[in-house]
Amino acid sequence: MSGPQEEEFSLSRWLVQHRIDATLLMLLLAVCTLGLLVLYSASGQNMSHIYAQAIRLGLGLTAMIIVAQIPPEWVRTSAPWLFGACTLLLILVLTLGDDAKGATRWLDLKIIRFQPSEIMKLAMPIALAAYLHDRPCPVTFRDLIACGILLAIPTLLVARQPDLGTALLIAAAGGFVLYLGGLRWRIILLAAAAAAAAAPLLWFNLHEYQQERVLTFINPARDPAGAGYHITQSKIAIGSGGLFGKGWLNGTQAKLNFLPESNTDFVFAVFAEEAGLLGFLVLLMLYMLIVLRGLSIAARSQDTFQRLLAGSLSLTFFVYVFVNMGMVIGILPVVGVPLPLVSYGGTSMVILLASFGLLMSIHTHRKLLAE
Amino acid sequence: MRGQSRIKNSFAERRLFTVRSLIAAVVLLLLAGALIARMTWLQVVQNEYYSTRSDDNRMRVQIVPPVRGLILDRNGVLLAENLPSYSLEVVPEQVEDLDQLIKQLGELVSLEARDIERFHERRKRTPRFQGVPLRLRLSNDEVAKIEVNRHRFPGVDVHAALSRHYPLGAAGSHVIGYVSSITENELKSLDPRRYQGTQNIGKVGVEKSHEDLLHGTPGYKIIESNATGRPLRELEYERPVPGRNLHLNVDAKLQIAAYNALHGVEGAVVALNPKTGGLLALVSQPGFEPDLFVHGIDHASFKALNENPLRPLYNRALQGQYPPGSTVKPMMALAGLEYGINTPSTARYCPGFFRLGNARRRYRCWKRHGHGSMNMLHAIMQSCDVYFYDLAVELGVDRIHDFASQFSLGQLTGIDLPREKPGVLPSKAWKKERFGQIWYPGETVSVGIGQGYMTSTPMQLAQMTSIIARRGEVLRPQALRKIEDVIDQNITEIEMRQEKPVTLRDPVFWQRAIDGMHAVVHHARGTARRIGLDADYEIAGKTGTSQVIALAQDEHRAPKNEDLPKHARDHALFIAFAPVEDPQIAVAVLVEHGGSGSGAAAPVARKVLDAYLRGIPVEIVEEEPEKP
Numbered sequence: 001m002s003g004p005q006e007e008e009f010s011l012s013r014w015l016v017q018h019r020i021d022a023t024l025l026m027l028l029l030a031v032c033t034l035g036l037l038v039l040y041s042a043s044g045q046n047m048s049h050i051y052a053q054a055i056r057l058g059l060g061l062t063a064m065i066i067v068a069q070i071p072p073e074w075v076r077t078s079a080p081w082l083f084g085a086c087t088l089l090l091i092l093v094l095t096l097g098d099d100a101k102g103a104t105r106w107l108d109l110k111i112i113r114f115q116p117s118e119i120m121k122l123a124m125p126i127a128l129a130a131y132l133h134d135r136p137c138p139v140t141f142r143d144l145i146a147c148g149i150l151l152a153i154p155t156l157l158v159a160r161q162p163d164l165g166t167a168l169l170i171a172a173a174g175g176f177v178l179y180l181g182g183l184r185w186r187i188i189l190l191a192a193a194a195a196a197a198a199a200p201l202l203w204f205n206l207h208e209y210q211q212e213r214v215l216t217f218i219n220p221a222r223d224p225a226g227a228g229y230h231i232t233q234s235k236i237a238i239g240s241g242g243l244f245g246k247g248w249l250n251g252t253q254a255k256l257n258f259l260p261e262s263n264t265d266f267v268f269a270v271f272a273e274e275a276g277l278l279g280f281l282v283l284l285m286l287y288m289l290i291v292l293r294g295l296s297i298a299a300r301s302q303d304t305f306q307r308l309l310a311g312s313l314s315l316t317f318f319v320y321v322f323v324n325m326g327m328v329i330g331i332l333p334v335v336g337v338p339l340p341l342v343s344y345g346g347t348s349m350v351i352l353l354a355s356f357g358l359l360m361s362i363h364t365h366r367k368l369l370a371e
Numbered sequence: 372m373r374g375q376s377r378i379k380n381s382f383a384e385r386r387l388f389t390v391r392s393l394i395a396a397v398v399l400l401l402l403a404g405a406l407i408a409r410m411t412w413l414q415v416v417q418n419e420y421y422s423t424r425s426d427d428n429r430m431r432v433q434i435v436p437p438v439r440g441l442i443l444d445r446n447g448v449l450l451a452e453n454l455p456s457y458s459l460e461v462v463p464e465q466v467e468d469l470d471q472l473i474k475q476l477g478e479l480v481s482l483e484a485r486d487i488e489r490f491h492e493r494r495k496r497t498p499r500f501q502g503v504p505l506r507l508r509l510s511n512d513e514v515a516k517i518e519v520n521r522h523r524f525p526g527v528d529v530h531a532a533l534s535r536h537y538p539l540g541a542a543g544s545h546v547i548g549y550v551s552s553i554t555e556n557e558l559k560s561l562d563p564r565r566y567q568g569t570q571n572i573g574k575v576g577v578e579k580s581h582e583d584l585l586h587g588t589p590g591y592k593i594i595e596s597n598a599t600g601r602p603l604r605e606l607e608y609e610r611p612v613p614g615r616n617l618h619l620n621v622d623a624k625l626q627i628a629a630y631n632a633l634h635g636v637e638g639a640v641v642a643l644n645p646k647t648g649g650l651l652a653l654v655s656q657p658g659f660e661p662d663l664f665v666h667g668i669d670h671a672s673f674k675a676l677n678e679n680p681l682r683p684l685y686n687r688a689l690q691g692q693y694p695p696g697s698t699v700k701p702m703m704a705l706a707g708l709e710y711g712i713n714t715p716s717t718a719r720y721c722p723g724f725f726r727l728g729n730a731r732r733r734y735r736c737w738k739r740h741g742h743g744s745m746n747m748l749h750a751i752m753q754s755c756d757v758y759f760y761d762l763a764v765e766l767g768v769d770r771i772h773d774f775a776s777q778f779s780l781g782q783l784t785g786i787d788l789p790r791e792k793p794g795v796l797p798s799k800a801w802k803k804e805r806f807g808q809i810w811y812p813g814e815t816v817s818v819g820i821g822q823g824y825m826t827s828t829p830m831q832l833a834q835m836t837s838i839i840a841r842r843g844e845v846l847r848p849q850a851l852r853k854i855e856d857v858i859d860q861n862i863t864e865i866e867m868r869q870e871k872p873v874t875l876r877d878p879v880f881w882q883r884a885i886d887g888m889h890a891v892v893h894h895a896r897g898t899a900r901r902i903g904l905d906a907d908y909e910i911a912g913k914t915g916t917s918q919v920i921a922l923a924q925d926e927h928r929a930p931k932n933e934d935l936p937k938h939a940r941d942h943a944l945f946i947a948f949a950p951v952e953d954p955q956i957a958v959a960v961l962v963e964h965g966g967s968g969s970g971a972a973a974p975v976a977r978k979v980l981d982a983y984l985r986g987i988p989v990e991i992v993e994e995e996p997e998k999p
Contacts, residue, residue, distance in 0.1 A: 137384040179395070182387045236428065239413040239421025257598040258428050277414040281407070288403060295392050307388055315395055322402050329409050 019068040019364040021297070024356060027290045028341065032057050034271075034283060035342035041249045042262045042270040043344070049263065053344055060353030067357025071365050075358065076305045079123075079130035083150070086123040089116035090157040117158045117166045118347040122355055124154060124170050125316070128177040129308035137304070138182035147178055162207055165323070165336040172319045176312035181304075217333035231330050233259045234266050237273040238329060245276030263344040265336055268328045284321075287340075291318045297363045306362040313355045320352075430606065431498075431594045434568035437587025438533060440614030442547055442577055444623040445649075445852060449538055450547050451578065456534035456666075457509040459517060460502030463494055464600070465526030472524060473505070479520060480506055480513040485669070499600035502528055507666050535571065535665045539623060541658030542630035545686045546621060546650070546788065546850065548576020549661035551668070565589065571665065575686070577619065577850055579789045584854060587614035618853035618862075620649030628982035629654040632975045637681055638943075638962040639688035641833035642979055645954045647867050648837070648846030650786060651983065653830075655687040688829045690792045693961060695821035696915030697754045697968065698832055698946045699775070701839060701884040703819060704747050706774040707762045708880040715747045715883045721757035727764065727813055734760050734816050737916070751887025752897045754914060756820050763819025768810055771818055772798035777873040778835040779845070780827050785868075786848040794827035822918060832959035836946040839888070840911070840954035842881040843873040885911050889951050898969045899945065902977040908984055909951040912976065914968030915944030940964040945972035949980050956983045 012022040036050060036057075043049040093116055128147055135143050151174040159167040179188065203211065216228045237253035240246070251273040254262035262270050272280050294314025301307045320340040326332035328339075338345050340352055413421065442451035459480060466472050473487060482505070490505045497503045509517070509529065517529050535550050537543060550571035553561070557572060566572070568589055573579040590611035596602045629640040633656040642651040659676055668676075676684055685691070707713045723741030724733040736742065736756040742749070750758035763771060776782065781796020795801070797818060799810040817823035827835075830848070838845055847868035854863040875881065888911035892903035898914045918941055943965030948957040958979050965971030 137387065176395075180388055180391050182384070182391070233428075235413060236421050236424045238410070239417050240425035242414055242418040242422070252425060252429050252595075256429050256595070256603070272410070272414065277410055280410050280414075284403060284406065288399070291399060292396070295396060299389060299392060304384065307385075311388070311392055311395075315399075318399050318402075322406065325406050329406070329413060331405065331409050 016364055018065075019360055020065065021293075021360045021363050024290065024293050024297075024360060024363075027286055027293065028353070028356060031283070031286050031290070031341045034286070035267075035339075037248065038267055038271045038274070038342055039263060039344055041251060041274060042254045042267050044255055045249070049344060056345075056349050057353075060350040063350050064353040064357035064360070067354045068360035068364065070357075070361055072303075072306050072309075072358075072362050075126060075309075075361070076130045076133060079126045082119075083123045083127035086116055086120050087154055087157070090120065090154055093117070094157060094160060115166075115347050117154075117161065117163055117170070118351045120154045120158065120170050121166070121173060121316070121351055122358070124151070125173040125177050125309055125312040126358075128174050128181075129305045129312065132177065132181045132308060133303065133305035138184060139178065144178075144183070144187065147174070151175070151178075162210070163336070164210060168323070168335065169316060169319060169337065173312050173316040176315045177308045180298075180308050180311040180315075213334040217330070230260055230266065230334060234269040234328050235330055237269040241273040241276045243277050245272070245274045245279055248274050250274060265324065265334075265338055265343060266328055267343050268325055268339045271342070272328075284325075287318070287321045291315070294359050297359050300366070301362050302366055310359050310362050313359060317352075317355070429595050429597070431596050431602070433592045433594050435590040435592060435608075435611050436568035436570075437589050437611035438613040439535065439550070439587065440585040440855075440857065441616045442585070443616065443618050444621050444626075445619065446622065446624075447618070448623040450543055450619065450621070450623060452536050452538065453533035454536045455531050456507070457514045458504045458530050458532065459506040459509055459513075460528045460530045461490070461505050462500060462502050462526045462528070464500050472527070476505065476517075476524070476527065479516045480509060482506060500596070500602065502530055504530070508534070535662075537661040539626065540662070541660055541683075542627045542654070543621075543623070544576070544658040544661045545655040545688060546576050546619075546626065546653040547661065548578035548789075549574055549664045550578050551664040574664065575789060577617065577788065580787050581617055581851060584617060585614040588612040613857045616855040616857055617851055618855060619850050620644065620647070620651060620852040621653070621850060622651050622983070625979065625983050626652040626654065628652075629975075629979045630656065630658065632978040632982075633962070636962050636965060636971070637687070638960065638965065638972075638975070639691060639829040640958065640960050640975065640979055641688050641829045642956055642958040642983065643833050643837045643848055645837040645840040645846075645948060645957045648848050649852060650788075650848050650850045651956060652979070653688050653788070653850075655685070655689075655691075657681050657683040659683040686790070687961065687963070689786075689788055690790060690828065691961065691963075692792050692794045692826040692828055693942050693944070693963075694823075694825055694917035695780075695827045695832055696917030696942070696944050697756075697820055698913050698915035698944050698959075699780070699821035699825070699835075700751055700754060700759055701888050701913055702775060702778055702780075702835060703759050703762060703766075703771070704751055704887065705839075705875065705880055705884050706766055706771060707747075708877075708883065709774065709875050710766060710770055711876075712762065712765045713747065718744045718746050719750070719758045719761050720744050721755050723757070725757045725760040725816065727816060730813070732813065747883060748887050748890055749896075751884070751913065752890035752894050754891075754898050759819040760816045761819075763815050764812065766815075766819075768815045768818055769798050769800075771815070772796055772801070777845070777871070778838050779831055780825075780835060784830055784834045784848050785870075786830060787850050791830060792828055794831055795824055796827075797824035821915065829959045829961045832944070832946050832961075833957055836948055836959055837954075837957035838873060839881070839884060840948035840957050842878065842885075843875065845870040845872050885951065888913050888947075892947070899973040901969065902973045906977070906980075908949055908980075910947050910949040910977075910980060911951045911954075912945060912947035912973065914973060915942075915946070916966075916968045917942045917944060919964065937964050940966055943968045943971035945969075945976045947973075947976045947980065949984060956980060 015022045036053060039053055040050050127150055131147060131150065132139065132143065151171065155167050155171045158170055216231065233253060237251065237259050251270055253259040253273055254270040259266055259269055271283065291314050294310060294317065298307050298310035298314060301310050317340060320337060323332060323335060323337045324339045327334050327337065338348055341349065439453060441449060444450055459476065461472065463469060473482065476482060486506050490503060494503045514529055537547060537549065539547065551574050552570060553566065553572045565586065565588060573582040573585065578585065588611060590609040592605055593607040594602045595604050595606050625642060629642065629652045633640060633654060636656060638656050640652060640654040643649065644651055663672055721736055721742040723739055724735050726733055737754065742753055742755045745755045745758045749755070775796050781794055783791050783793050802808055802810050814823055818825050834848055847870055849865060849868065851865050853865065889909060891897040891914065892899050892910040892912045894900065897903065899912050903910060919939055943962040945960045945968050948954040958976050960972040960976045962971040962975065
């Protein structure tokens with residue numbers, strides 16, 4: 001091996017000693033950098049947006065590094081407390097939360113407002129993985145019922161806020177733990193059938209604007225000026241980008257305000273307009289590499305809790321990407337899920353990076369390496 | 372037991388996890404594939420469609436109307452110009468409470484209910500974020516008031532635009548015409564691309580007949596605007612091509628002089644340059660204020676104009692069809708010479724009346740006791756009716772028709788002004804077609820003195836006069852003299868339009884007729900001798916007095932004109948050209964119900980001739996053109 005590679009190796013080693021996974025870190029930084037560039041364009045070159053986002057990224061990366069230092073065993077043993085506290089906060093939000101955009105999601109702590117539902121995205125897979133850690137595999141019926149209850153309560157609480165997107169992600173995170181924990185196929189199929197059967201019931205429990213979104217998804221031309229406007233403008237932005245895109249800062253849809261929510265949920269449309277299909281492929285590749293790195297960490301992890309948690313977090317990350325992109329390109333209904341590490345927004349980014357902290361912790365606390 | 376199963380299943384569990392994550396990975400890749408497929412569909416297959424839609428979203432074409440060409444007289448005096456005019460515009464999207472705003476603005480400028488009504492109508496037709504005019508033609512005072520209070524009214528703007536103005540006012544109204552709002556009907560026959568963004572179009576006069584030259588071609592701007600419709604920047608600008616400036620043959624000073632010469636009466640003056648066919652002046656009294664129409668005439672003013680019994684909107688010079696009366700006598704005399712019916716010295720006896728064969732009916736001469744023996748010179752000079760009754764009967768109506776047609780009687784002169792009327796030049800065929808009846812010989816008698824079925828416009832009479840002055844040369848009358856291209860300063864002269872000339876057997880016949888017309892003014896017994904007394908140039912003229920009400924048979928003479936109600940009085944006519952030896956101007960004058968040609972029309976003609984040949988007397992210039 002030659003000099004420079006040895007040098008790089010030692011940097012990687014230094015990082016590992018500090019509980020940081022170099023591969024994951026590089027991939028994340030790449031996406032974050034890309035995200036800041038897109039946001040700069042999407043916000044109409046608003047530097048104050050960029051500063052705010054950069055500060056959040058800094059906060060998130062710090063949270064990630066701190067979480068990476070925590071031994072996985074600690075996480076596992078404190079799981080019931082975390083889950084319990086988080087559920088309590090969700091109940092509090094429903095009773096005395098702050099209204100924003102017609103939904104009650106925030107808890108005002110005077111200094112900062114934060115969303116307990118975001119923490120639940122981590123608390124849920126941690127709790128289920130911890131529960132299944134010393135339970136027989138495949139999951140027994142009794143455990144399944146217990147897990148089902150653990151899964152249902154926070155999901156319903158969040159859905160009640162109403163925040164369907166987050167509820168979906170929480171449920172997905174929990175569901176992935178069960179799936180990876182060896183939930184029987186017939187139960188999975190049964191659950192899928194039950195979900196399909198419950199769909200009409202769900203429909204009538206949806207808020208009007210949520211029903212509207214679903215109808216619009218089925219037929220975007222239904223109301224091009226109203227509910228269909230988002231998705232129509234988003235498709236125009238993406239479609240007009242073409243193979244190579246219009247170039248950075250050259251997109252017109254967002255700059256001229258045709259595309260709503262261009263900084264947040266629909267930021268991907270801005271990216272696709274300016275970077276084109278090639279840019280999209282690069283971004284998708286980065287996301288996929290992150291997921292695969294996560295799965296590889298899970299495969300190499302040393303106990304059930306770590307394996308299930310790492311696997312669930314990786315798969316949930318993909319759900320983020322898929323649901324957001326699918327919504328923006330019109331193959332899924334509009335659900336408020338941001339594009340991970342790119343969309344402008346606070347808590348969700350910090351929590352997401354913290355989840356990668358968990359993955360790094362799992363990877364770097366392996367006994368073999370720790371010695 | 373729990374510990375046991377865990378130990379027992381440790382490997383199985385790991386294998387199960389591997390299988391499950393592999394399945395998950397495959398599903399992930401499939402879903403990623405779905406994203407890629409969808410993106411490829413949108414960005415590659417449908418790229419063109421969405422690119423177009425993206426451009427449609429942000430780009431808006433704004434038409435920039437051309438500046439209308441100016442109209443100038445032969446000396447460069449402006450007859451129609453474009454003056455900046457200020458209008459008050461409101462962008463409704465930028466105003467919170469429109470009714471409140473209108474109320475507040477009403478305290479600064481005068482706003483009538485009609486203005487507000489029109490504002491709301493226009494608003495419906497205006498794209499978002501564009502100013503809608505609330506008040507047009509602000510006074511300087513009002514502009515100042517708005518400007519001072521501008522900060523109080525976001526979304527309110529004073530918009531400067533060019534608006535048509537006619538410096539000659541009523542004096543030029545019937546020849547220059549005016550522009551006014553395009554009507555729905557006109558819109559159908561217009562090229563929509565050329566008229567996009569244009570409000571007004573020429574309605575009468577030169578403004579209408581040369582609309583095509585005056586209008587120009589609009590340009591356009593491609594504006595990038597955002598989702599709310601607010602314009603952000605100009606992507607492309609194609610300049611409009613301004614309309615051509617038109618230089619007319621009309622002499623503004625002569626036009627005003629002629630208008631003033633007809634002051635207080637209803638009538639018309641047409642003056643032509645016999646050498647070129649150029650229209651020097653065309654007046655119809657009363658006129659109207661053309662500026663009134665430019666910004667959309669209000670209902671009351673239009674009603675007043677339209678229902679005015681003096682009919683100011685009616686162009687008597689081009690559309691008024693009057694019996695030409697004795698003004699046709701020189702031309703009739705020429706017909707007699709041409710067809711060999713008489714020579715200049717052939718004498719006819721006038722006993723004061725004419726009888727057709729042995730019929731009982733008497734056709735009276737205007738001179739009750741008759742002129743006695745008349746040769747051609749005297750018959751023209753003294754306007755003897757009997758001489759021409761006799762001549763007409765010998766010519767027969769069809770020969771009169773054929774001969775007179777060459778002088779553009781009974782047909783359009785072809786002047787480049789709209790809505791010219793042809794008058795009537797009767798013939799046997801004409802009567803058959805018009806009434807389905809045969810021609811009676813008695814009807815020829817009155818045609819001999821320009822009465823009966825015969826009618827013509829002052830325009831035609833001026834053209835006839837010009838043809839006599841040029842001894843048969845026929846030039847089509849033209850208002851337009853030069854076309855000036857504003858961009859390259861290129862000037863196109865309008866060429867004289869020679870038409871088929873009137874050729875006589877012997878050109879000296881012309882001199883005989885002109886001698887007669889000269890005597891009308893300069894001979895001691897000429898009917899228009901009064902206007903010749905102090906003239907320092909030689910005039911050839913002919914009076915005409917055409918009856919409005921037919922005389923009863925055998926009635927000695929119609930009651931004196933002064934005793935008749937005005938509408939029953941005779942029309943007064945006069946045609947003239949001067950100087951006789953080198954004609955520079957030919958003129959036809961009509962005074963409706965003026966009484967007699969010599970008394971009412973000839974003095975008007977003299978003023979017009981003086982104005983042209985001797986320069987404009989100061990007093991005429993100072994006199995303000997009368998407004999309706």
